[in-house]
Amino acid sequence: MRPLESVAKWNIARGIDDPALRKKLTPTYRIGCKRILGSSDYYPALNRPTTSVITDGIAEITEDAIISQSGDKRPVDVIIYATGFHVTDGFDHLRLKGASGRELSSVWSDEGIQTHLGITTAGFPNLFFLLGPNTGLGHNSVVFMIECQIRYIIGAIRLAKQRGAAALEVREPVQREFNSDIQRKLVNGVWSSGGCTSWYLDAQGVNRTVWPGFTWQYWRRTRNVADSDFALVGESTGDQSGDLLPNSIKKGSLPR
Structure with missing residues (x-):
């Protein structure tokens, strides 16, 4: 550098x-x-x-x-603001409730923004993100990342359909391992320790924005959907609705 x-x-x-x-x-x-x-x-x-x-x-x-x-x-006659982006708090205005009834903004406020591959998050079945946490880039085109994510989401939906599941949710240990790996790679990188205050970092100084590797590495990680990464709910996999879905959602039905 x-x-x-x-x-x-x-x-x-x-x-x-x-x-x-x-x-x-x-x-x-x-x-x-x-x-x-x-x-x-x-x-x-x-x-x-x-x-x-x-x-x-x-x-x-x-x-x-x-x-x-x-x-x-x-x-002055005119003031033009260029003060950055709402990235780490960009979901605060959305009222997205998970299986436990908690809102996404509340969970992330308490535990920090965490997802698996920037696409799914534990506790929120059938919720997918495009260009989610830690999939932004400072060195390449995010269009490629979005294309990888779309392919992954299609694969996840196909998995649920093949297994006869009404919903799928990433397992919390899988998500935790992914985030630990990401933060381990970011902690000594220039985005986290370069000596500046940027919109890459959240209020605690943790980088929840940037992907720390090459884009081909992300492509490789999202190329296939591992069914062991997900808990599935549906007729073919047994009724686990108490673990994944609110009681108001019946087995075998998709929330609308």
Whole structure:
């Protein structure tokens, strides 16, 4: 990564004339800690005499100005926000109830966001995600990840149909093992320990966003659906509705 950091610093030096401004724009964290963006006109735009780069925090926004934490008041006509994404709390507004009756947002608030392969989560039968937790990318196209997930979901639905099951749910030990493996790979990576605060991390500083490996590794892991990873509910597998489904859902019927 250090050669890449040297190239990035050279690019700043080439595009910014003022040493003080150059210092403001040079990150103190490792490259890749935040998503790397390529642009040929970003630094030239900041180098214009009509542009001011303010790195102070915002203390207050009034009807016609921004007041910084240093006390400077700057009149403005328009404010354009670019403050990041709701990623780790993106499900808080959805009222998704699982087999136990608990909402997904409550479970994840207490236990942290956890899924199996970013697609299924224990306690929530027949719930599938596309581009779920820890399947985002900072180095490739997420379209490929989505395609892998669609194939996996189709395989899971096909498994349930073949077994005559009304519902399927990933087993909690399988999910726990997957998340332990993911976090073990992420803990020393630049996304988690690069020295920045990014939307990759949740409120506890845990990376619940990025896939830590190559995309082909994810393709390989999602290529086949292992029936041993799931608990199935249906006529052919015996009535386990007390373990998986609310009493209001009858054996052999799909929730609608």
